[in-house]
Amino acid sequence: GRMEAPDASIAFPGGPWDGLVVGAARTCAWRGDGPLTCAESGDGAAWADTGVGDETLAVVADVHHVRALALGPRGALAVVGGGAVISWGDERYGELGGESGDWVATPTPVELGSEH
Numbered sequence: 518g519r520m521e522a523p524d525a526s527i528a529f530p531g532g533p534w535d536g537l538v539v540g541a542a543r544t545c546a547w548r549g550d551g552p553l554t555c556a557e558s559g560d561g562a563a564w565a566d567t568g569v570g571d572e573t574l575a576v577v578a579d580v581h582h583v584r585a586l587a588l589g590p591r592g593a594l595a596v597v598g599g600g601a602v603i604s605w606g607d608e609r610y611g612e613l614g615g616e617s618g619d620w621v622a623t624p625t626p627v628e629l630g631s632e633h
Contacts, residue, residue: 540588545577553580553595577605579624594627602627 531554534546545555554576582598592606592613604613605624614627 536583536586538586538588541590543588545586545588545593547583547586550582550598553577553583553586577624592621595624602629 532546533548535548537544537546543555543557545553547553556575580595580597580603583595584598584600585596587594589606589612592604592608594602594604594613596602602614603624604627605621606613608619608621611618613621614629
């Protein structure tokens with residue numbers, strides 16, 4: 518007989534969404550040119566300064582026009598409209614493309630080098 522696939526749907530309110538990324542500490546979704554919306558699956562403390570708190574859903578400040586998103590345990594990289602890359606979160610080891618060595622609370626453009 519034929520096996521049925523288990524229901525793997527994710528209940529993420531406010532859809533339909535154009536994109537959804539599930540990470541270890543949070544799930545984020547976006548629609549069109551609207552803002553990035555996230556829900557914490559952990560303690561919520563890691564992203565408190567970026568607009569994502571203990572609420573069920575929160576909009577990440579200043580992140581709109583999302584085209585692609587990567588979520589790490591304590592940070593994120595997003596490609597937004599026009600191809601710009603922005604990052605925010607734990608920059609302790611330069612893992613977000615910057616050089617601050619600190620917590621980056623505000624989504625910040627990443628300077629990408631050009632190859633010649």
